[in-house]
Amino acid sequence: MVEVKVYENVLRGNDAIAAEVESELRKAGVYSCNIISSPGSGKTTMLERTAKSAGELRMGVIEGDLQTTRDADRIAAAGAMAVQIKTRGACHLDASMIKNAMTGLDLGKLDIMIIENVGNLICPATYKLGEKDKVVLVSVTEGEDKPGKYPSIFREASLMVVNKIDLLPHLDFNVDNLEKDARAINPDIEIIRLSSKTGEGFDSWMNWLNSRVAETKA
């Protein structure tokens, strides 16, 4: 069982670096969350709107992608400081990637550092990045049964964002079933329903972020 042993070593090494990232963020008074979803659930579009809605909130974004810089380009165009990590095929971000990427951000000028993980609902759940919260994003165009099928991330997440609610009239999707499935796995998970396209529900997300930032600075 050599693979398992090595895997544990990799995770232990990762956790040590995650602790360094966490300490660096704490010293700088910067709140951080790690956003995880399937590909195409709308992470980048949500962060574009978040950047435009940020107001006084000084926001930096670390983008994780296999190959391209498309997402960081979109975030920078929306007005936030953005750094891109190309994972060159790796299916998740790890703490050392974040530590390196943070050298490209001036933490002293930030209130919040958002990490957009690689589009993958499974592997990123295992890796601590030194973030305060994991946020799982689900689109209503996906199935209602995602929490039961991919339980790790729903167990780890502080918040589930239910995105693309503008499409609900065209879908057979019961948000209550999704929320029930999520709470069966994690009774404490907070839930926000929104549309990054129309802006419906977006105030709740911005309020959530602002309250987390305020707690970090308190």
Place this chain on the structure above:
Amino acid sequence: MVEVKVYENVLRGNDAIAAEVESELRKAGVYSCNIISSPGSGKTTMLERTAKSAGELRMGVIEGDLQTTRDADRIAAAGAMAVQIKTRGACHLDASMIKNAMTGLDLGKLDIMIIENVGNLICPATYKLGEKDKVVLVSVTEGEDKPGKYPSIFREASLMVVNKIDLLPHLDFNVDNLEKDARAINPDIEIIRLSSKTGEGFDSWMNWLNSRVAETKA
């Protein structure tokens, strides 16, 4: 670089078992494809409709999931022989899982064995399962830029199915852009647009499957 070495060993071991699976399928004259997509792109719903549309085609399905048997239950209810693999957290199927699962199928009574991989656009691309074709499924509710962002699977796939086209009137999604992005990575990829909900375009998919089965038996 211990991790890399072990990873290569794992893949070499996997390839050897995949060759055994391939040989077993060839002897039985059974065509097999491996369907890969993000969570929520509609793999299971497509396979439910495929099972109902199968007619003379004798179809077996191997379902890959982290934890639940929900998908195999749905496929069995739709009338196909179904076997469930619970990966217990693993983010992809590997050839040994398929080899074990095949003991639950009577190949002599099948024309086609469809493998529904774990919902993940990244990791499953690396693992040969002994299948004839990889099929990548993309929903129009995801971004148009998926091929460029997750190139491995689009490079490996024989066919891209563009699903949920019934939702196009409600989305800012240009299917031509998606197809252009896919063909830039894999000029030979075949493409079928369909809706598993309304059945639009579904004939093309059934024809594609039937012609692959005919080639296997020829």
